[in-house]
Amino acid sequence: MSGFKQEPHKLLVIPGPIEVADEVLYANAHPSVSHMSAEFIQVIGDCIRMTREVLFSTTGQPFLIAGSGTLGWDQVAANLTEPGDSVLLLNSGYFGDSFTECLLAYGAEVDEVRADFGTAADLNDVEKALKAKKYKIVAFTHVDTSTSVLSDAKAIAETVNRVSPETLVVVDGVCSVGSEEILFDQWGLDVVLTASQKGLATPPGLSILIASPKAIKVFEERTRPPASYYASWKKWLPVMKSYESGIPAYFATPPVNLIYAYHASLTQLTKARPSLQERFALHRKASQRIKDELASIGLKQLPLDPYYAANGMTAVYFPDGLKAPDVIPRLLKKNVVVAGGLHKSNKDKYFRIGHMGITIVNEERGDVDKIITAVKESISEALAEAESKKA
Structure with missing residues (x-):
């Protein structure tokens, strides 16, 4: 498999399918x-x-x-x-x-x-x-x-x-x-x-x-x-x-x-390394970082109690006044693919990010940084546009 690398593509961080190793x-x-x-x-x-x-x-x-x-x-x-x-x-x-x-x-x-x-x-x-x-x-x-x-x-x-x-x-x-x-x-x-x-x-x-x-x-x-x-x-x-x-x-x-x-x-x-238990720890670490970073810009998680929040994905509400069409296309332009809401009673109010596999385990890829930066920028841009429309 010497030298095999998959072609450049958008970062797939929906809650599955996920990125796979070369x-x-x-x-x-x-x-x-x-x-x-x-x-x-x-x-x-x-x-x-x-x-x-x-x-x-x-x-x-x-x-x-x-x-x-x-x-x-x-x-x-x-x-x-x-x-x-x-x-x-x-x-x-x-x-x-x-x-x-x-x-x-x-x-x-x-x-x-x-x-x-x-x-x-x-x-x-x-x-x-x-x-x-x-x-x-x-x-x-x-x-x-x-x-x-x-x-x-x-x-x-x-x-x-x-x-x-x-x-x-x-x-x-x-x-x-x-x-x-x-x-x-x-x-x-x-x-x-x-x-x-x-x-x-x-x-x-x-x-x-x-x-x-x-x-x-x-x-x-x-x-x-x-x-x-x-x-x-x-x-x-x-x-x-x-x-x-x-x-x-x-x-x-x-x-x-x-x-x-x-x-x-x-x-x-x-x-191979990391071991399975080390993988679980890496998922917990990355999950907490993503959730904390999104909370820092006011995004609220769907799970009401952090104890019951998954480590392989994150679901957060859009800020008031924003919906999927305001945010998800901006993320796509930044080459990051997330998923919209799915639950029938609230599907227009939130979006979902998957963070599993090599996105977490291979920290050198920088996927977590890319997710956080893209979400923060997209939310900021969408809020700014919403404000300009009000003015």
Whole structure:
């Protein structure tokens, strides 16, 4: 890969897809190989093993399937619920709404603990719900990308495992894996689902999920076949086990080149410096700096409590009188790409910045400085123009 550099481009700092390293992009351009070849089976087997390392698990079963992060919801609903099963969904934003919709599509009965805008679900409410009714699953979005609210996965899992130990703890980690600490085995999690294009710093297109032995047992003891063909673990579990043991297997063609890219990224995450824990610390440090700098010009965060603010992204309100068209095009002219609001009730009032992966880890790039400078200048210019129009 000697000398390979990606072409100059606008700095992509939406909350995913994110910037990817040259090595990862180069790996995505790997010459085509057979998905049944010994070479590829070794690479995907390594990916399965390294996925466990990223989530600090020794016993979890990874699933690497072509698809977006949304496919993870279908895997949970199709394989771990049957019609009439009760699920408690802790809803902290747009993606909580969508997860509920997916579960309902498969016939689950969903109760919600809904958090107020900018907050996470109250653990006291969770405990009350668990004591009042038996739930097969408690599910929540670790970082809801629509609000930047970070739920306390460790505390939620502790509550569920203490009050209702039979209940599965399911985490939508699409916007948290790789940028937030997740100790799968130690915290007693049962499923973490994610995708390639955020903290795992790989191009989009790979649905990544890890399931505990407890979750696999629930799947194996279900009374009827999974209500999906493509998302069925009945199809994928033997394939994943074969891949890891070095034996070719087939159900559907994996995204071969994307697996090579994922392998390159996982190698950086698990086999090189900074270590995973050092990466988490770098994300916390950069996140705090960005949030402090934006607060210094009067921009208010969506999360009401800093404890529940994500480390891989920031969501802030526009100043009074400004909206997305006043600010985001100015950022584009400065070669910085951010995302507008997403939550239905407030989407015109705020914008979102992703700060994950090499944007944080490779400090020599100066991405954080570029983000801060571009936002400050764009806000200042937009406010000045608004004032001139008033005059």
